[in-house]
Amino acid sequence: MARTLSQKIWDDHVVRSPAGEPDLLYIDLHLCHEVTSPQAFDGLRLAGRQVRRPDLTLATEDHNTPTLDILAPIADPVSRLQVDTLRRNAAEFGLRLHSLGDKDQGVVHVVSPQLGLTQPGMTIVCGDSHTSTHGAFGALAFGIGTSEVEHVLATQTLPQARPQTMAVTITGQPPQEVTAKDIVLSLIARVGTGGGAGYVAEYRGDTIERLSMESRMTICNMSIEWGARAGLVAPDQTTFDYLQGRPHAPGGEDWEAALAYWSTLRTDPGAVFDREVVIDASQLTPFVTWGTNPGQGVGLNQTVPDPASFADPVERAAAERALVYMDLEPGTPMRQIAVDTVFLGSCTNGRIEDLRLAASVLAGRQVAPGLRLLVVPGSARVRLQAAREGLDRVFQAAGAEWREAGCSMCLGMNPDTLGPGQRSASTSNRNFEGRQGKGSRTHLVSPAVAAATAVVGRLATPSDLSS
Amino acid sequence: MEKFETHTGVGVPLRRSNVDTDQIIPAVYLKRVTRTGFEDGLFSSWRSDPAFILNQPPYDRGSVLVAGPDFGTGSSREHAVWALQDYGFKAVVSPRFGDIFKGNAGKAGLLTAQVAEPEVEAIWRALEDRPGLEITVDLAARRLSLGADSHAFEIDDYTRHRLLNGLDDISLTLSHQEEIAAFEATRPSFKPTCQPIRTAD
Numbered sequence: 001m002a003r004t005l006s007q008k009i010w011d012d013h014v015v016r017s018p019a020g021e022p023d024l025l026y027i028d029l030h031l032c033h034e035v036t037s038p039q040a041f042d043g044l045r046l047a048g049r050q051v052r053r054p055d056l057t058l059a060t061e062d063h064n065t066p067t068l069d070i071l072a073p074i075a076d077p078v079s080r081l082q083v084d085t086l087r088r089n090a091a092e093f094g095l096r097l098h099s100l101g102d103k104d105q106g107v108v109h110v111v112s113p114q115l116g117l118t119q120p121g122m123t124i125v126c127g128d129s130h131t132s133t134h135g136a137f138g139a140l141a142f143g144i145g146t147s148e149v150e151h152v153l154a155t156q157t158l159p160q161a162r163p164q165t166m167a168v169t170i171t172g173q174p175p176q177e178v179t180a181k182d183i184v185l186s187l188i189a190r191v192g193t194g195g196g197a198g199y200v201a202e203y204r205g206d207t208i209e210r211l212s213m214e215s216r217m218t219i220c221n222m223s224i225e226w227g228a229r230a231g232l233v234a235p236d237q238t239t240f241d242y243l244q245g246r247p248h249a250p251g252g253e254d255w256e257a258a259l260a261y262w263s264t265l266r267t268d269p270g271a272v273f274d275r276e277v278v279i280d281a282s283q284l285t286p287f288v289t290w291g292t293n294p295g296q297g298v299g300l301n302q303t304v305p306d307p308a309s310f311a312d313p314v315e316r317a318a319a320e321r322a323l324v325y326m327d328l329e330p331g332t333p334m335r336q337i338a339v340d341t342v343f344l345g346s347c348t349n350g351r352i353e354d355l356r357l358a359a360s361v362l363a364g365r366q367v368a369p370g371l372r373l374l375v376v377p378g379s380a381r382v383r384l385q386a387a388r389e390g391l392d393r394v395f396q397a398a399g400a401e402w403r404e405a406g407c408s409m410c411l412g413m414n415p416d417t418l419g420p421g422q423r424s425a426s427t428s429n430r431n432f433e434g435r436q437g438k439g440s441r442t443h444l445v446s447p448a449v450a451a452a453t454a455v456v457g458r459l460a461t462p463s464d465l466s467s
Numbered sequence: 468m469e470k471f472e473t474h475t476g477v478g479v480p481l482r483r484s485n486v487d488t489d490q491i492i493p494a495v496y497l498k499r500v501t502r503t504g505f506e507d508g509l510f511s512s513w514r515s516d517p518a519f520i521l522n523q524p525p526y527d528r529g530s531v532l533v534a535g536p537d538f539g540t541g542s543s544r545e546h547a548v549w550a551l552q553d554y555g556f557k558a559v560v561s562p563r564f565g566d567i568f569k570g571n572a573g574k575a576g577l578l579t580a581q582v583a584e585p586e587v588e589a590i591w592r593a594l595e596d597r598p599g600l601e602i603t604v605d606l607a608a609r610r611l612s613l614g615a616d617s618h619a620f621e622i623d624d625y626t627r628h629r630l631l632n633g634l635d636d637i638s639l640t641l642s643h644q645e646e647i648a649a650f651e652a653t654r655p656s657f658k659p660t661c662q663p664i665r666t667a668d
Contacts (some may be wrong), residue, residue, distance in 0.1 A: 013652045019623065024640065085500045119658075119659060145544070146546075154641065155644075224567075248659040250659070314535055318481075438495075457568065
């Protein structure tokens, strides 16, 4: 029977499939970080259990870590205890951990691909919803909770109900200035934050095929923001070229065997998806959010919507609440919205391609007076690469703060936060109330819009700078 | 895990959609390494408003939360489930849940009852008209009842079975170790391992 890509990967990982129960799936790679793992390790200790496959487990420190003075003891004792706990757990259970100061430290979803550990056809989980990022390689990758983290540590498997499948077909040449981030923000506005609940989505079509691996990661990363269990892209030559020569990519005969398998990882002709969404990328524009969930977005050339324009009463009420929280008036042009802070980074847009794009906009320009621009590479290696290319000097000459790698201002649990009422343009993935600090207001944007906004002081695209 | 058969407690109408897990418990409360004590972070931003529903007796002693669609979207933090449980909630009712939240709730023993949107509206009105009205959640019958009203709810068969019997997933899976080992023996050699460690330099 013709199968979709995600069905093939699923079938290849079923350990057992008893009637009336979820399938038991084998997990090829388990990524861990300090926030969602301590209670899982405690659970193992209480039950006297071991980690079944330490060699299939990778840990980094990223969420609860500072991006300044990273080798000094972490100032907040509660944060320090959590990071120290991960270090102790990694040592006790024999896990590979990349700590602050290590060249392979960084946001776990940036680190695993750059090490070549993320490969097509794998099952990958992590106690983090943005695990969907790894779907860009044609892997089935999804976020799990701490109980499931413990389950994977103990058994290297997970009981999972087989999801439904959805095709997200994106075709056409996007206009200049439209990036992967604009594509995915447009998609979320179209389908809503719950539009993908229960589905694994496959992004396909000529637009996706032309995207770089890093751009594909940006799109797959935000699958969870429209509710999808996972999102993936069929591996192709772009994928293989990215992987070849990376530290953990297969070598020699294994490379040939892997290529042969990876080349089978595409949806069969005639396979039927449970649902399909089609997007014409040629009609897209730079896209930003105005509200407090990632589905509340509009084109940057549009205005803040009037809640009365929403037919659905639930959406209308959500819009009313969001505008109060965001302190915005309906009808305000998005370009008139001034921000205090611009955050460039995160597992969504903290890779080298994102930094290059932002630096190309900032070169020879200055950050607007009084505005704070925080540039946080997604990993220590991205930071080193950026420095080799001189991007660090471009950012600093423009007046940006050039930080160490981590999740930083994507979520308000490390020192990088917004104060109450402060407003950011952020290349991260969530604009929830308080996400970047209590009372913070977030507009999600692409790296190009982030850089232009930093110069203008109001939401802007690079083309606004030349005019 | 404790068995869940039926529960009766005060219903709390939370008239909001898209209650993401950052609202349920902000990231700043996730620093603890213990499994308990997360009730202080529950809806912490909203609870600073005296008008918030959980600051209104008798709703403050509620144990069945009734929310709008897309409850528990966003971050995978199981702390969101723990915070609800630590506060005293035994069940959450919503027309639609975030997938990861729903999974986490099932593992931790918090019941997620899916009820159609118009029925949630009817339950909200009943709870607002009669503050302190108790809801009885009958998992075996998949029914909620409050006053004279009764509503069917959805929950997947397997989660229901596990909750009714208080089954621990890990023990169940470990009883199939031979099958896991047999599967592992078939994994191709080109699949990567994290150890021995390789780096770019």
